[in-house]
Amino acid sequence: EIDRVCSDPEITFDQLSQLKYLEYVVKETLRMYPLATLANARRCMRATKIGDYQVEEGVEVMCDTWTLHYDKKIWGEDAEEFKPERWENGEDHFYKGGFIPFGLGPRQCVGMRLAYMEEKLLLSHILRKYDFVPGPKTQTPLKLVGMRTTQPESVWMHLKNRD
Numbered sequence: 001e002i003d004r005v006c007s008d009p010e011i012t013f014d015q016l017s018q019l020k021y022l023e024y025v026v027k028e029t030l031r032m033y034p035l036a037t038l039a040n041a042r043r044c045m046r047a048t049k050i051g052d053y054q055v056e057e058g059v060e061v062m063c064d065t066w067t068l069h070y071d072k073k074i075w076g077e078d079a080e081e082f083k084p085e086r087w088e089n090g091e092d093h094f095y096k097g098g099f100i101p102f103g104l105g106p107r108q109c110v111g112m113r114l115a116y117m118e119e120k121l122l123l124s125h126i127l128r129k130y131d132f133v134p135g136p137k138t139q140t141p142l143k144l145v146g147m148r149t150t151q152p153e154s155v156w157m158h159l160k161n162r163d
Protein backbone atom coordinates (compact mmCIF):
# COMPACT_ATOMS: atom_id res chain seq x y z
CA GLU A 1 0.00 0.00 0.00
CA ILE A 2 2.77 2.46 0.96
CA ASP A 3 4.78 1.68 -2.20
CA ARG A 4 1.68 2.20 -4.35
CA VAL A 5 0.47 5.45 -2.75
CA CYS A 6 3.74 7.15 -1.78
CA SER A 7 5.83 7.02 -4.93
CA ASP A 8 7.60 10.39 -4.50
CA PRO A 9 10.41 10.98 -1.97
CA GLU A 10 8.17 13.42 -0.08
CA ILE A 11 5.01 12.05 1.54
CA THR A 12 2.03 14.43 1.50
CA PHE A 13 -0.95 14.75 3.85
CA ASP A 14 -3.28 13.59 1.04
CA GLN A 15 -1.22 10.47 0.51
CA LEU A 16 -1.31 9.69 4.24
CA SER A 17 -5.12 9.85 4.11
CA GLN A 18 -5.08 7.16 1.44
CA LEU A 19 -3.09 4.73 3.60
CA LYS A 20 -6.10 2.87 4.91
CA TYR A 21 -4.40 -0.35 5.93
CA LEU A 22 -1.73 1.55 7.84
CA GLU A 23 -4.52 3.39 9.64
CA TYR A 24 -6.09 0.04 10.64
CA VAL A 25 -2.68 -1.08 11.95
CA VAL A 26 -2.29 2.08 14.06
CA LYS A 27 -5.85 1.80 15.42
CA GLU A 28 -5.48 -1.88 16.21
CA THR A 29 -2.22 -1.11 18.03
CA LEU A 30 -3.93 1.62 20.06
CA ARG A 31 -6.76 -0.80 20.86
CA MET A 32 -4.40 -3.49 22.16
CA TYR A 33 -1.92 -1.07 23.75
CA PRO A 34 -3.78 2.06 24.88
CA LEU A 35 -0.88 4.01 26.31
CA ALA A 36 -2.48 6.85 28.25
CA THR A 37 -5.45 5.26 29.99
CA LEU A 38 -5.25 7.22 33.24
CA ALA A 39 -5.62 10.46 31.32
CA ASN A 40 -9.36 10.14 30.77
CA ALA A 41 -10.41 10.37 34.44
CA ARG A 42 -13.18 12.76 35.41
CA ARG A 43 -14.23 14.45 38.66
CA CYS A 44 -17.97 14.46 39.26
CA MET A 45 -19.08 18.10 39.50
CA ARG A 46 -22.67 17.38 40.57
CA ALA A 47 -24.17 14.26 42.19
CA THR A 48 -25.66 12.06 39.50
CA LYS A 49 -26.67 8.49 38.65
CA ILE A 50 -24.87 6.47 35.95
CA GLY A 51 -26.84 3.31 35.30
CA ASP A 52 -27.30 1.69 38.71
CA TYR A 53 -24.52 3.72 40.34
CA GLN A 54 -24.97 6.83 42.42
CA VAL A 55 -21.94 9.11 41.97
CA GLU A 56 -21.44 11.84 44.55
CA GLU A 57 -19.99 15.27 43.86
CA GLY A 58 -16.19 15.34 44.03
CA VAL A 59 -15.75 11.63 43.30
CA GLU A 60 -13.12 10.74 40.67
CA VAL A 61 -14.48 8.41 38.00
CA MET A 62 -12.28 6.48 35.62
CA CYS A 63 -13.14 4.17 32.77
CA ASP A 64 -11.12 0.97 32.53
CA THR A 65 -9.93 1.34 28.93
CA TRP A 66 -8.06 -1.99 28.92
CA THR A 67 -11.17 -4.01 29.80
CA LEU A 68 -13.20 -2.09 27.24
CA HIS A 69 -10.63 -2.60 24.48
CA TYR A 70 -10.55 -6.37 25.07
CA ASP A 71 -14.30 -6.83 25.63
CA LYS A 72 -15.49 -9.75 23.48
CA LYS A 73 -19.03 -8.34 23.42
CA ILE A 74 -17.66 -5.37 21.45
CA TRP A 75 -14.78 -6.86 19.47
CA GLY A 76 -15.80 -10.48 19.10
CA GLU A 77 -14.19 -13.75 20.16
CA ASP A 78 -10.89 -12.74 18.53
CA ALA A 79 -10.51 -9.64 20.77
CA GLU A 80 -7.12 -10.89 22.00
CA GLU A 81 -5.74 -11.10 18.45
CA PHE A 82 -3.96 -8.33 16.55
CA LYS A 83 -6.26 -8.04 13.52
CA PRO A 84 -6.07 -4.73 11.60
CA GLU A 85 -8.78 -5.99 9.20
CA ARG A 86 -11.40 -5.60 11.90
CA TRP A 87 -11.35 -1.85 11.12
CA GLU A 88 -12.31 -2.29 7.47
CA ASN A 89 -15.94 -1.37 8.09
CA GLY A 90 -15.04 1.86 9.87
CA GLU A 91 -15.05 2.94 13.49
CA ASP A 92 -18.82 3.46 13.72
CA HIS A 93 -19.23 -0.24 13.11
CA PHE A 94 -18.27 -0.78 16.76
CA TYR A 95 -20.15 0.34 19.83
CA LYS A 96 -19.55 4.10 20.25
CA GLY A 97 -17.37 4.56 23.28
CA GLY A 98 -15.81 1.12 22.89
CA PHE A 99 -12.55 2.55 21.52
CA ILE A 100 -11.15 5.36 23.64
CA PRO A 101 -7.33 5.52 23.40
CA PHE A 102 -7.71 9.32 23.11
CA GLY A 103 -10.62 9.63 25.54
CA LEU A 104 -14.00 10.87 24.42
CA GLY A 105 -16.19 13.97 24.51
CA PRO A 106 -15.29 17.66 24.67
CA ARG A 107 -11.97 16.95 26.47
CA GLN A 108 -10.86 14.26 24.02
CA CYS A 109 -7.13 14.42 23.25
CA VAL A 110 -6.49 17.62 21.34
CA GLY A 111 -3.41 16.03 19.74
CA MET A 112 -5.26 13.00 18.33
CA ARG A 113 -5.08 13.97 14.68
CA LEU A 114 -1.46 15.06 15.00
CA ALA A 115 -0.63 11.73 16.71
CA TYR A 116 -2.29 9.71 13.91
CA MET A 117 -0.48 11.78 11.29
CA GLU A 118 2.92 11.48 12.99
CA GLU A 119 2.60 7.72 13.43
CA LYS A 120 1.55 7.18 9.83
CA LEU A 121 4.23 9.50 8.45
CA LEU A 122 7.04 7.92 10.46
CA LEU A 123 5.95 4.35 9.72
CA SER A 124 5.54 5.04 5.99
CA HIS A 125 9.05 6.50 5.74
CA ILE A 126 10.58 3.53 7.57
CA LEU A 127 8.53 0.82 5.84
CA ARG A 128 9.34 2.17 2.38
CA LYS A 129 12.97 1.27 2.99
CA TYR A 130 12.98 -1.48 5.61
CA ASP A 131 11.13 -4.54 6.86
CA PHE A 132 10.80 -5.00 10.62
CA VAL A 133 12.18 -8.40 11.52
CA PRO A 134 12.06 -9.91 15.04
CA GLY A 135 15.36 -11.08 16.52
CA PRO A 136 16.51 -13.04 19.58
CA LYS A 137 16.10 -10.01 21.86
CA THR A 138 12.57 -9.17 20.64
CA GLN A 139 10.15 -9.36 23.54
CA THR A 140 6.93 -11.28 22.75
CA PRO A 141 4.50 -10.52 24.20
CA LEU A 142 5.60 -6.98 24.95
CA LYS A 143 6.20 -6.22 28.62
CA LEU A 144 4.63 -2.87 29.34
CA VAL A 145 5.98 -0.54 32.00
CA GLY A 146 4.88 2.86 33.31
CA MET A 147 1.83 4.25 35.03
CA ARG A 148 0.39 7.50 33.70
CA THR A 149 1.59 6.46 30.28
CA THR A 150 2.82 3.00 29.39
CA GLN A 151 5.51 1.89 27.00
CA PRO A 152 7.24 -1.40 26.21
CA GLU A 153 10.17 -2.22 28.46
CA SER A 154 12.29 -2.75 25.34
CA VAL A 155 11.69 -2.80 21.60
CA TRP A 156 14.46 -4.76 19.92
CA MET A 157 13.81 -5.19 16.20
CA HIS A 158 16.02 -5.69 13.17
CA LEU A 159 15.58 -3.41 10.17
CA LYS A 160 16.11 -5.35 6.96
CA ASN A 161 16.87 -3.32 3.85
CA ARG A 162 14.13 -3.90 1.24
CA ASP A 163 16.38 -3.18 -1.77
Ligand code: HEM
Pocket residue numbers: 034035036037039040041100101102103104105106107108109110111112114115
Ligand atom coordinates in the same frame (compact mmCIF):
# COMPACT_ATOMS: atom_id res chain seq x y z
C1 HEM B 1 -0.75 8.18 20.62
C2 HEM B 1 -0.62 9.39 21.18
C3 HEM B 1 -1.57 9.96 22.22
C4 HEM B 1 -2.46 9.33 23.05
C5 HEM B 1 -2.75 7.82 23.17
C6 HEM B 1 -3.11 10.36 23.84
C7 HEM B 1 -4.10 10.13 24.79
C8 HEM B 1 -4.78 11.12 25.47
C9 HEM B 1 -5.88 10.87 26.38
C10 HEM B 1 -6.46 9.50 26.75
C11 HEM B 1 -6.29 12.08 26.85
C12 HEM B 1 -7.44 12.35 27.83
C13 HEM B 1 -8.72 12.60 27.03
C14 HEM B 1 -9.97 12.70 27.89
O1 HEM B 1 -9.88 13.18 29.02
O2 HEM B 1 -11.07 12.33 27.41
C15 HEM B 1 -5.45 13.09 26.23
C16 HEM B 1 -5.56 14.45 26.46
C17 HEM B 1 -4.72 15.40 25.93
N1 HEM B 1 -3.73 15.19 25.00
FE1 HEM B 1 -3.21 13.40 24.20
N2 HEM B 1 -2.62 11.59 23.46
C18 HEM B 1 -1.67 11.39 22.48
C19 HEM B 1 -0.97 12.37 21.80
C20 HEM B 1 -1.04 13.71 22.05
C21 HEM B 1 -0.29 14.74 21.34
C22 HEM B 1 0.63 14.46 20.14
C23 HEM B 1 -0.61 15.92 21.91
C24 HEM B 1 -0.15 17.33 21.59
C25 HEM B 1 0.64 17.64 20.60
C26 HEM B 1 -1.55 15.66 22.98
C27 HEM B 1 -2.10 16.60 23.81
C28 HEM B 1 -3.13 16.39 24.71
C29 HEM B 1 -3.77 17.44 25.51
C30 HEM B 1 -3.39 18.93 25.51
C31 HEM B 1 -4.77 16.82 26.26
C32 HEM B 1 -5.75 17.50 27.23
C33 HEM B 1 -7.00 17.87 26.46
C34 HEM B 1 -8.07 18.51 27.35
O3 HEM B 1 -8.10 18.25 28.56
O4 HEM B 1 -8.90 19.26 26.81
N3 HEM B 1 -1.79 14.30 23.04
N4 HEM B 1 -4.54 12.49 25.40
